[in-house]
Amino acid sequence: MRILVVGGGGREHAIVWKLAQSPKVNKIYCAPGNAGIGMDAECVDIKAEDIDSLCAFAKDHQIDLAVIGPEVPLAMGIVDEMEAAGIRAFGPDKSCSRLEASKAFTKSFLARHNIPTAGYKEFTDKQELLDSVGIFGYPMVLKADGLAAGKGVVIAENEADAKKAIEEMMGDRVFGSAGDKVVVEEFLSGVEASMLCFVDEKTIVPMESAQDYKRIFDGDKGPNTGGMGTYSPSLVFDPELEARIRREILEPTLAGFQADGLPFKGVLFIGLMITKDGSKVIEFNNRFGDPEAQSVLSRLESDLCDIFLAVTENKLADVEIKWSDKKAVCVVLASGGYPGSYEKGKEITGLDKVDEDVVVFHAGTASEHICDASSCRSAVVTSGGRVLGVTATGATHEEARQKAFDNVGRIAFEGMQYRKDIGIINENLL
Numbered sequence: 470m471r472i473l474v475v476g477g478g479g480r481e482h483a484i485v486w487k488l489a490q491s492p493k494v495n496k497i498y499c500a501p502g503n504a505g506i507g508m509d510a511e512c513v514d515i516k517a518e519d520i521d522s523l524c525a526f527a528k529d530h531q532i533d534l535a536v537i538g539p540e541v542p543l544a545m546g547i548v549d550e551m552e553a554a555g556i557r558a559f560g561p562d563k564s565c566s567r568l569e570a571s572k573a574f575t576k577s578f579l580a581r582h583n584i585p586t587a588g589y590k591e592f593t594d595k596q597e598l599l600d601s602v603g604i605f606g607y608p609m610v611l612k613a614d615g616l617a618a619g620k621g622v623v624i625a626e627n628e629a630d631a632k633k634a635i636e637e638m639m640g641d642r643v644f645g646s647a648g649d650k651v652v653v654e655e656f657l658s659g660v661e662a663s664m665l666c667f668v669d670e671k672t673i674v675p676m677e678s679a680q681d682y683k684r685i686f687d688g689d690k691g692p693n694t695g696g697m698g699t700y701s702p703s704l705v706f707d708p709e710l711e712a713r714i715r716r717e718i719l720e721p722t723l724a725g726f727q728a729d730g731l732p733f734k735g736v737l738f739i740g741l742m743i744t745k746d747g748s749k750v751i752e753f754n755n756r757f758g759d760p761e762a763q764s765v766l767s768r769l770e771s772d773l774c775d776i777f778l779a780v781t782e783n784k785l786a787d788v789e790i791k792w793s794d795k796k797a798v799c800v801v802l803a804s805g806g807y808p809g810s811y812e813k814g815k816e817i818t819g820l821d822k823v824d825e826d827v828v829v830f831h832a833g834t835a836s837e838h839i840c841d842a843s844s845c846r847s848a849v850v851t852s853g854g855r856v857l858g859v860t861a862t863g864a865t866h867e868e869a870r871q872k873a874f875d876n877v878g879r880i881a882f883e884g885m886q887y888r889k890d891i892g893i894i895n896e897n898l899l
Contacts, residue, residue: 476538505831805884
């Protein structure tokens with residue numbers, strides 16, 4: 470099979486890495502890819518949002534399956550366009566992609582189908598929102614309705630912080646049009662966890678669980694990021710909790726898709742808050758999480774290509790999906806200044822010193838020729854906020870964690886920052 474993976478981040482590297490293990494796959498292209506992906510696939514210089522060019526490439530190169538990684542092209546309708554061009558595509562269509570492209574759409578879906586979630590209210594008028602500060606008490610959760618690269622959520626601890634966030638979202642428009650509508654939610658206390666599911670129109674199958682770390686600094690301090698690390702499986706899950714989540718969230722979600730005429734096919738990412746009152750949905754995403762994909766796919770034993778094909782054919786129920794008992798930990802190495810402004814082009818060293826059984830998934834990297842007075846050489850440099858995801862597996866969480874951090878210590882680039890508490894759990898919260 471000839472496969473085109475759309476995207477160029479750590480998630481897409483994990484997808485390419487896993488697809489490359491399939492005996493059915495003989496050629497993988499990735500658009501636009503990155504320096505690491507280029508070691509496992511042929512990178513194509515087409516942006517993920519350039520749908521016309523991607524469709525033309527897929528037709529010209531006789532692509533058998535297009536796998537869409539990022540949320541933006543999904544929201545733009547790339548799956549619809551690929552299928553119209555006769556290309557099989559893995560991912561939800563434009564109508565289903567509203568589940569991530571609009572938080573208000575998702576909240577309405579959850580409420581309509583009695584799926585547990587936080588109380589909420591929508592606002593499109595800045596003054597009305599300012600007049601409603603503290604509507605659910607503090608902390609106050611404010612979410613830009615549209616896509617904001619995982620950074621459109623602010624948890625304001627007091628009135629002053631809330632008003633500042635409102636001014637930034639709806640006045641300064643720091644998230645652009647994503648902040649034209651703001652969803653205010655009740656603050657939920659508990660342990661945050663992620664559940665990724667393969668979904669077709671008849672079946673929903675949860676993958677192994679993962680726990681994400683959103684804040685930039687240790688101890689969950691500082692602003693939200695796209696994710697600073699994960700481990701899998703999440704220690705907050707047990708068979709009883711998983712059964713309850715299936716009964717109260719997964720099955721009603723699939724039934725809701727069917728009732729609303731949403732032909733969802735792809736990966737549904739469910740962000741959960743495990744509270745004393747049960748599990749509640751924080752968010753839906755339409756694709757593999759990043760960096761959840763890195764730790765979860767590291768534990769997948771089944772052929773990912775088989776799963777993708779089954780989903781596109783509504784035959785997911787016919788596929789047996791097997792997982793390794795090993796634990797996985799992914800530590801994200803980020804550029805200095807992230808999630809704010811940061812510099813690019815910093816040379817990365819030490820990648821050749823990483824253990825063979827540790828995978829470094831590239832996110833924000835590029836290949837560059839560096840020249841001095843005497844010679845030129847090829848180097849890998851930073852090109853994004855989240856740069857690398859150092860991912861290790863082990864018999865225990867601690868073994869995987871130790872292996873990951875041992876290898877983190879061998880990699881360096883100017884300004885490199887990372888959390889040192891990935892994989893450490895506050896036992897009082899379990």
